[in-house]
Amino acid sequence: MNKIADIYQQKPYSDTAQRMLLRKPQIFINNEWADSTGDDTLAVIDPSSGREITRIVEANSEDVNRAVAAARTAFDDGRWTGLPAIAREQMIHKLADLIEAHTDELAELEAIDNGKPIGMARAVDIPAAVNMFRYTAGWATKISGETIEPMSTPGGAFHSYVRREPAGVAGLIVPWNFPLIMVANKVAPALAAGCTLVLKPAEQTSLTALRFADLVAEAGFPPGVVNVITGNGHLAGDLLVKHPDVDKIGFTGSTEIGKLINRNATDTLKYVTLELGGKSPVIILPDVDVSEVSPGAAQAVFFNSGQICVAGSRLYAHRSIFDRVLEGIAETADFWAPRPSLDPEGHAGALVSKEQYERVRGYIEAGKKAGAAIAMGGDAPSADGYFVNPTVLVDVKPEMSVVREEIFGPVVVAQRFDDLDEVAKQANNSVYGLGASVWTKDLTAMHKLAAKIKAGTVWGNSHSLIDPALPFGGYKESGIGREQGRYGVESFTQLKSVIIKL
Numbered sequence: 001m002n003k004i005a006d007i008y009q010q011k012p013y014s015d016t017a018q019r020m021l022l023r024k025p026q027i028f029i030n031n032e033w034a035d036s037t038g039d040d041t042l043a044v045i046d047p048s049s050g051r052e053i054t055r056i057v058e059a060n061s062e063d064v065n066r067a068v069a070a071a072r073t074a075f076d077d078g079r080w081t082g083l084p085a086i087a088r089e090q091m092i093h094k095l096a097d098l099i100e101a102h103t104d105e106l107a108e109l110e111a112i113d114n115g116k117p118i119g120m121a122r123a124v125d126i127p128a129a130v131n132m133f134r135y136t137a138g139w140a141t142k143i144s145g146e147t148i149e150p151m152s153t154p155g156g157a158f159h160s161y162v163r164r165e166p167a168g169v170a171g172l173i174v175p176w177n178f179p180l181i182m183v184a185n186k187v188a189p190a191l192a193a194g195c196t197l198v199l200k201p202a203e204q205t206s207l208t209a210l211r212f213a214d215l216v217a218e219a220g221f222p223p224g225v226v227n228v229i230t231g232n233g234h235l236a237g238d239l240l241v242k243h244p245d246v247d248k249i250g251f252t253g254s255t256e257i258g259k260l261i262n263r264n265a266t267d268t269l270k271y272v273t274l275e276l277g278g279k280s281p282v283i284i285l286p287d288v289d290v291s292e293v294s295p296g297a298a299q300a301v302f303f304n305s306g307q308i309c310v311a312g313s314r315l316y317a318h319r320s321i322f323d324r325v326l327e328g329i330a331e332t333a334d335f336w337a338p339r340p341s342l343d344p345e346g347h348a349g350a351l352v353s354k355e356q357y358e359r360v361r362g363y364i365e366a367g368k369k370a371g372a373a374i375a376m377g378g379d380a381p382s383a384d385g386y387f388v389n390p391t392v393l394v395d396v397k398p399e400m401s402v403v404r405e406e407i408f409g410p411v412v413v414a415q416r417f418d419d420l421d422e423v424a425k426q427a428n429n430s431v432y433g434l435g436a437s438v439w440t441k442d443l444t445a446m447h448k449l450a451a452k453i454k455a456g457t458v459w460g461n462s463h464s465l466i467d468p469a470l471p472f473g474g475y476k477e478s479g480i481g482r483e484q485g486r487y488g489v490e491s492f493t494q495l496k497s498v499i500i501k502l
């Protein structure tokens with residue numbers, strides 16, 4: 001075997017991970033592992049090797065119905081909402097503690113399943129999931145309604161108040177890019193609000209959600225509060241979206257599927273929160289220290305191999321510093337070079353699937369065909385895994401697909417600008433509006449741009465900081481509603497006015 005191939009060889013799995021992979025494919029209903037009523041399963045592929053490593057249940061309609069029925073009963077009989085709020089808060093904390101205690105195991109499973117570097121999973125993914133549960137747990141004891149006097153009745157004649165009640169049964173459908181973080185972002189607020197739930201992880205990355213289910217039972221949640229089914233989006237996911245006993249859908253994924261879900265949830269008029277795609281601009285003003293900012297711009301797009309909804313995939317650098325910014329990004333090429341996920345030195349891994357690999361490479365080729373030039377990368381190492389080298393495209397035009405569409409890979413299109421109004425217009429010239437970053441020491445320019453940019457989050461001199469305390473979501477076709485913080489928990493509630501004649 002030659003040296004290059006050695007670098008791209010996946011490392012052996014630990015015994016703990018092997019044990020998980022040897023489990024029988026099952027779904028989690030009422031705190032118990034249950035067989036599917038059918039025989040259909042889906043392959044789990046390690047993206048670093050392209051090899052099938054285990055199989056998971058492909059849930060059928062009966063499986064979905066059983067999971068929803070369990071959540072419905074657990075909601076309606078009050079075994080969850082009837083507990084003291086402090087007991088629910090403590091249980092969510094216990095779950096956070098258990099996730100933290102299993103950090104190494106969960107990080108390895110995430111790396112094997114998703115392709116991301118184990119070091120990143122250990123340092124970022126698992127702690128972020130823990131933090132989300134810890135932050136959100138406290139809302140269980142803080143959510144409350146308010147007293148409002150009617151305006152049309154004589155004073156004191158009526159007593160009226162507004163109750164904030166849980167939405168009911170939540171169907172939670174999550175993507176593959178940060179599997180356990182996405183589970184936490186949906187499950188934690190649903191639980192804090194008092195909902196029961198059915199979780200469907202992405203078919204490409206279900207392993208940590210399944211291991212998470214064990215921890216739910218261990219933490220002592222009543223049966224049926226958290227149920228986990230695996231399977232395809234267009235089958236199991238679709239059934240959840242249309243199910244009359246599901247009251248709320250929390251979804252993160254592509255804009256295309258988000259639109260479909262929104263349409264499909266209409267017949268039963270569910271509450272829907274959608275966190276969708278992006279094409280986030282990174283705007284670098286002329287006053288910056290280029291050597292400090294270039295690695296930040298590289299990280300904005302190459303972290304998680306660009307498979308992040310807020311990836312800074314459109315770079316706008318002021319004309320006077322454009323070339324130097326690109327040189328600075330090129331210097332990070334080795335740091336972001338992809339490696340198999342269990343390589344402890346890796347900073348970037350494999351893309352999640354063959355489909356995603358081909359999609360990203362297809363975009364690079366489409367960009368070249370349309371006249372874009374490659375300033376860095378553009379190629380893929382010869383290996384069995386789905387590796388694509390970090391790529392910078394220049395000489396791009398606004399109408400090119402690489403500039404307009406979400407690539408979800410380690411690919412950035414770099415453009416020059418001359419003044420702030422012009423760059424704000426360019427930044428907003430997108431159907432998306434999820435994130436944006438502005439890099440400058442000029443506070444006035446920073447605040448002016450922050451106000452002008454149509455995006456759910458604008459970062460200054462940083463990118464991708466997503467914090468449980470701050471609302472997160474999109475303008476335009478990047479989503480509906482906000483997750484995280486008070487707003488995220490409230491999105492799993494509904495209001496009831498109680499008006500009593502005294």
Ligand code: ADP
Nearest residue numbers: 174175201202203232233234237238253254257
């Ligand atoms: P990506 O483009 O990131 O793969 P998708 O939007 O296709 O993301 O999928 C995100 C999640 O949505 C996954 O859990 C997937 O199974 C689910 N999903 C896909 N299609 C549907 C659908 N028609 N209805 C409900 N869920 C779906």
